[in-house]
Amino acid sequence: MSYIHGLCVVLFLTLTGTLSAQYKWQPLTQNSSVTTIADGTLQLQLQKSDAPAVVILSNTFPALKGQHSLAVTFKIKLSGFKGRFSAESYPKDADSSTIYLGMLRYAGQSLPTKNEVWETRTITFASDATFNYRSYLLMGCKSVTYNIAFQGTGSVFLKDITLLVDGKPANFTDTLPVYPADKDHAFDHGSGFSSLPIADSLVLDHLTTLGKIWGFLKFYYPVVNTGNYQWDYELFRILPSVISAKNTVAANQVFLNWVQSYGPVPRTTPFLIDSTDVKQFPDLDWIRPELLGDSLALALRHIVYIKRPRSNYYITYNAALPDTTLLLYAHERSYPQMTYPNVPDAGFRYLTALRFWNQVQYFHAYRTLIPGYWGEELKTLIKRFVEAEDLSNLYAAHLQSYASLKTSHATLNVMDNPYLLQVYFAIFGSKHAPFRVRIIDQQAVVEKVFTLNKQLPDLQPGDIIEQINDMPFADYYSYFRSYIPASNTAATNRGIAEMLTGTNDNHINYRVNRNGHIFTVAITDFFEGEAGLEEYMNHLSRQEGLPGDYVSLKNNIVYINVANMSSQRDIFKKYAKNILGAKGVIIDLRGYSFDDALYDDTYFYPHRVPYWRQSHPDLTMPGLFRMNAGDSCGKENPDYYKGKLVVLVNERTQSKTESYAISLQQAPDVTVIGSTTAGADGCSLPPVSLPGNMQVFMEFSGIYYLPDGARTVQQTGIVPDIYIAPTIEGIKAGKDEQLEKAIEFLHNAPVKRPRT
Numbered sequence: 001m002s003y004i005h006g007l008c009v010v011l012f013l014t015l016t017g018t019l020s021a022q023y024k025w026q027p028l029t030q031n032s033s034v035t036t037i038a039d040g041t042l043q044l045q046l047q048k049s050d051a052p053a054v055v056i057l058s059n060t061f062p063a064l065k066g067q068h069s070l071a072v073t074f075k076i077k078l079s080g081f082k083g084r085f086s087a088e089s090y091p092k093d094a095d096s097s098t099i100y101l102g103m104l105r106y107a108g109q110s111l112p113t114k115n116e117v118w119e120t121r122t123i124t125f126a127s128d129a130t131f132n133y134r135s136y137l138l139m140g141c142k143s144v145t146y147n148i149a150f151q152g153t154g155s156v157f158l159k160d161i162t163l164l165v166d167g168k169p170a171n172f173t174d175t176l177p178v179y180p181a182d183k184d185h186a187f188d189h190g191s192g193f194s195s196l197p198i199a200d201s202l203v204l205d206h207l208t209t210l211g212k213i214w215g216f217l218k219f220y221y222p223v224v225n226t227g228n229y230q231w232d233y234e235l236f237r238i239l240p241s242v243i244s245a246k247n248t249v250a251a252n253q254v255f256l257n258w259v260q261s262y263g264p265v266p267r268t269t270p271f272l273i274d275s276t277d278v279k280q281f282p283d284l285d286w287i288r289p290e291l292l293g294d295s296l297a298l299a300l301r302h303i304v305y306i307k308r309p310r311s312n313y314y315i316t317y318n319a320a321l322p323d324t325t326l327l328l329y330a331h332e333r334s335y336p337q338m339t340y341p342n343v344p345d346a347g348f349r350y351l352t353a354l355r356f357w358n359q360v361q362y363f364h365a366y367r368t369l370i371p372g373y374w375g376e377e378l379k380t381l382i383k384r385f386v387e388a389e390d391l392s393n394l395y396a397a398h399l400q401s402y403a404s405l406k407t408s409h410a411t412l413n414v415m416d417n418p419y420l421l422q423v424y425f426a427i428f429g430s431k432h433a434p435f436r437v438r439i440i441d442q443q444a445v446v447e448k449v450f451t452l453n454k455q456l457p458d459l460q461p462g463d464i465i466e467q468i469n470d471m472p473f474a475d476y477y478s479y480f481r482s483y484i485p486a487s488n489t490a491a492t493n494r495g496i497a498e499m500l501t502g503t504n505d506n507h508i509n510y511r512v513n514r515n516g517h518i519f520t521v522a523i524t525d526f527f528e529g530e531a532g533l534e535e536y537m538n539h540l541s542r543q544e545g546l547p548g549d550y551v552s553l554k555n556n557i558v559y560i561n562v563a564n565m566s567s568q569r570d571i572f573k574k575y576a577k578n579i580l581g582a583k584g585v586i587i588d589l590r591g592y593s594f595d596d597a598l599y600d601d602t603y604f605y606p607h608r609v610p611y612w613r614q615s616h617p618d619l620t621m622p623g624l625f626r627m628n629a630g631d632s633c634g635k636e637n638p639d640y641y642k643g644k645l646v647v648l649v650n651e652r653t654q655s656k657t658e659s660y661a662i663s664l665q666q667a668p669d670v671t672v673i674g675s676t677t678a679g680a681d682g683c684s685l686p687p688v689s690l691p692g693n694m695q696v697f698m699e700f701s702g703i704y705y706l707p708d709g710a711r712t713v714q715q716t717g718i719v720p721d722i723y724i725a726p727t728i729e730g731i732k733a734g735k736d737e738q739l740e741k742a743i744e745f746l747h748n749a750p751v752k753r754p755r756t
Contacts, residue, residue, distance in 0.1 A: 041159040046081070073122040074161040078115045081154030118157075122164070179227030179313065181331065189337065191236045191347025196243070196386050203243055206251040207350065208379045210235075210242050212286055213255055213300070215358030218314060219622040221303050223262050227313035232333060235354070236347055252293040259299055268305035273624065279615040279702065280368055282623025283361065283375055308620045315363075315619065327363065327617065327686060327700050334689035343394060346386050348691045353381040356401060356696070359688050362622040365615050365702035366682070366714050370405055377404065394692070395423040399483040402696055406715060408654055408680035410485040410698045421530060427483075429502025431526035432536040435459055437500045438726060439493035444473050444500055445728055450539050452525045459521055460514065462732030467511035468500065476500070487679035487715045490651035494678070498540055545588040545648070545739055550575055556583040557746055559739075562660070563591025572603060579603055580641055584746030586739070587664060588648045589657045590674065603641050604667040605634025611666045612659070613709045614682075615702035625702065627709060633663040644749060645670040646742040649718055650725075654678035658713050662705055672718060673745060674738045675725040679717035 037043055162169050198204045217224050218231050225231070238258050245251035259265065273281070284304060289297045310317060313331055332355075338344040344352065357378045360367060367374055381401055388394040395412075402410040434450040434457060444465040449456055468476050477496055484495035501508075508523045527536040549571055551559040558579055560571065572579065579585060580603065613630035617623075634640075647664050649657075649672060658677050664670055682699035689695055705711045722741065730737040 039159060041157055044156040044158070046153050046156070072161065073120065073164060075118050075120050075159050077118045077157040079155040079157065081115060081156060115154075179331075181227045181230040181313065184230035184233050186230075187233045187236050187347075188335075190345050191239075191351070192345075193236070193239065193347035193350070194345055196346045196350055198383055198386050202247070204379060204382065205248070206242050206245055207382055209251065209291070210238070210255065211350075211354040211357065211378050211382065213259075214354055215361065216284075216287075216300065217259070217303070218358065219312070219362050220306070220308070221262075222306065222308060222312065225312040225314055227331070229262075231314075232351055235351060239347065239350075249293065252296050255292070256296040256299065259296070265299045265302050266306065268302045270301070270305050273621065277627040278624065279627050279704070280365070280623070280625040282621060283367070284623070286375055310619050312619075317619065329686060329689065332689045333691075334693045334695070335691045336693040338691055339693040343389065343391055344692045349385040349388060349394070350382060352691045352694075353378065353385040353401075355690055356688070357381050360405065360698065363617050363700055364405070365617075365625055365699045366405075366407065366712075367623075369715055391423045392426050395427060396483065398690075398694060398696070399485070402485045402698075403482055405485065405698060406487055407699060408485060408487045408491045408678045409682070409684040410696060412694065412696055425504065428499055429504050430533075431503050431505075431528050432533065433457065433501035433503075433508055433523040433526060434536075434539075435501065436540055437465065437497040438731070439477075439497055440726060440728055440731075442474075442477075443728075444497065445731060447726075447731055448539075452527065455525055457521065457523050457525070459510075459512065460732075461734065462514070462728050464513040464728070465500065465510050466513050466518070469509050488676065488717050490676045490717060491654070491678040491680070494651045498537075501536075545590060545736060552578065553586075553743065555747060556581075557586065557743060558582040558584070559586045559588065561588045561591075562593045562657070563588070576603065580639070582641075582643055584644045584646065585641065586646045586648060586742050586746070588739070589653050589661055590648055590650045590738070591652055592654065592657055593660070602635050602637045604645060604664060604670075605637060606640045606668065607636045608632045608634050609666040610706050611663055612703055612705050615704065617700060627704070630706070630709070633666055641667075643669070644746055646746060647672045648738055648742055649674040649677050649720060650738065651675065651678055651717075653718070654680050655682075655684070658718055659703065661718055662713070671722060671745065671749070672720040673722045673724065673742050674720050675723060676719055677713065677717040679713055679715045681713050 196203075196207070198207065214231070214235050219225065224234070238254070241254045241258075242251060245254055287297055287300045287304070291297075292300070315327055315329055317327065335344070335348065338348060357374075360370075360374060364370075370377075384397045384401065385394070388397040398412055402412060434452040435446055436448040436450070437444050438447040439445070446459050446461055446463040446465065448461060449459050465473055467473060471479075480496055480499055481492055484492050484499075486492040486495055503526070506524065510521045510523065512519055512521050527533065545561050546559055547561075547564070549561050549564045551561070553559055558575070560579075610630055610632045613627045615625040615627050618626050645664065645667050647661050647670060649661055653661060653674075654677065658679075658681050661672060661677070665672065680699075681703045683701040684697040684699050686700075687695040687697050699714075702714065703712060705713075722745065724738055724741045726737055
């Protein structure tokens with residue numbers, strides 16, 4: 001998590017040639033002081049222990065190709081300092097939009113230093129056990145921002161700060177390519193539209209059509225997507241003419257004149273798309289004469305069949321990862337100057353709706369799985385965003401829009417945006433009561449109670465929460481479900497349960513049903529603020545099942561808790577003899593893991609087994625997704641595990657761990673036990689940048705499983721072979737009913753004949 005809200009101080013580095021030691025401080029709060037003293041030394045004075053201060057070092061350089069390690073070295077001295085230290089790194093493009101892999105964390109959450117002594121420290125932003133992100137710059141990455149956060153009281157001194165690339169001081173002698181679009185700053189501080197007349201249904205229709213044409217040209221028309229035009233600002237330039245159009249015929253003429261203003265549209269010959277391995281076709285049915293008129297529809301149809309390169313000014317494949325079809329957004333401006341406490345004006349909120357809709361329209365791998373017809377959703381998005389005139393409503397508009405995709409991946413990057421975090425608190429609460437809830441049979445059931453300030457709330461596992469303050473739980477569920485991006489009911493219930501404890505008040509009253517006895521519990525002790533939210537979320541995400549990563553159970557059964565592992569490969573290697581000799585093995589996937597060991601592991605497979613194919617975007621025809629050759633798990637191995645394998649899953653099994661479960665299903669004797677998984681599969685990187693420094697994740701590639709390559713767990717989740725969900729009675733008794741079922745199954749089930 002980024003410690004940015006509260007006390008925040010920003011440091012900008014000016015780089016010419018080799019990294020210079022010229023620093024400019026810009027304090028953003030009255031609660032800390034920053035000064036430059038002798039020899040360029042920076043002094044940060046912390047005055048509050050409960051709010052972190054962040055030094056942000058922003059380094060700009062030419063785009064680098066390939067993989068490069070990132071590090072920053074500096075001298076640090078503490079004076080009367082008591083607190084903690086953390087650091088993060090954000091590779092960015094020229095427009096401050098985070099590039100793929102986004103945040104790179106320092107391998108460790110503290111950096112001990114002595115008071116009153118200068119010490120040299122180097123932070124290498126590399127793989128670590130918690131996040132397992134690789135540390136490199138990517139093609140198109142033109143700056144890197146380091147957050148060095150101090151939380152506590154006292155003084156911090158920094159000097160001789162140097163960026164290291166591949167272990168050497170960075171040298172920035174090359175020049176960046178400058179496109180005409182980069183020089184267009186006409187609307188940097190506002191679109192000029194404080195409102196838009198969307199109450200007029202005709203104007204709203206015209207703005208909807210404009211949004212589709214604008215996005216189509218952005219990704220389909222080489223004339224406008226090669227960097228010659230700042231396409232966001234071209235939208236603002238045409239808006240007055242569109243708004244003033246008296247009827248649809250006049251609006252279509254405005255659109256046609258606009259397209260032709262960029263030069264004559266070349267005549268092209270229609271051709272059939274090679275449908276080999278096509279998983280999803282573009283949706284261009286809206287380009288028809290009855291909507292656009294004959295001349296405009298013909299012009300856009302000609303553009304459809306223009307030959308396009310595999311990349312453009314706005315989007316390309318990530319050349320730093322040549323074996324993938326991951327996308328790279330190079331010039332999608334995020335307009336960070338329009339973030340908290342500022343609200344983007346109506347023009348930029350309209351732009352937000354268009355950017356979001358068109359990203360889904362052309363680059364969402366599961367667009368056809370979205371309920372309803374996505375082509376008709378743009379009008380709703382325009383109304384929702386344009387009418388959101390304050391931060392709370394704007395944030396709610398984002399959440400509701402992402403939830404409409406019906407994918408658990410469509411999350412807004414709140415924890416790394418300090419300003420959004422404040423809005424999150426306004427909606428969901430900055431305080432969280434110390435207990436965890438599970439939704440069972442449409443009831444909110446207390447699952448675990450956490451100790452806070454050495455006290456436990458007057459709640460017990462198995463208590464049913466019937467009312468939150470004055471709101472019955474059923475009403476609470478109905479209200480908040482529209483804010484939860486979720487693929488299925490299991491994921492929705494998980495999200496609702498996480499929100500149930502939030503408040504901005506000094507207390508929450510819960511009406512509780514305990515074995516038929518109804519009473520009220522008043523909670524006054526909370527996890528508070530950003531640090532409290534982090535601690536609360538850590539409690540929520542803790543793995544079900546047994547503690548530790550490897551446990552030897554009775555009757556020669558081995559239990560492996562994947563989410564608790566720091567390195568799965570090391571664990572399998574260490575306990576290989578135990579695993580191969582066990583009667584039964586339980587792999588608990590009721591959580592998340594960043595390790596790929598289970599894909600490569602040879603213990604459970606007698607030979608290499610193809611098991612999935614991936615759909616990926618074809619940038620020569622945006623909206624078209626093709627299937628790749630696929631991938632396999634295992635290898636030829638006569639000494640594979642020949643016992644019974646059980647895989648445990650539930651609603652916390654999502655994305656990579658769902659793929660783990662599918663790969664393990666290729667083993668000869670495996671049974672999946674538990675409850676329905678979250679149903680979010682596919683690659684959701686990189687995040688999409690939106691105005692106001694927003695970022696949203698969605699799937700840009702889809703995963704489909706063999707033998708037919710048609711099965712996906714998106715939305716449906718994995719349905720276990722043996723379905724068992726926690727019960728209220730089981731929670732009261734402190735049982736892990738899913739694990740108990742797995743142990744019982746291994747004791748009683750016959751061994752299958754191994755497949756050959």
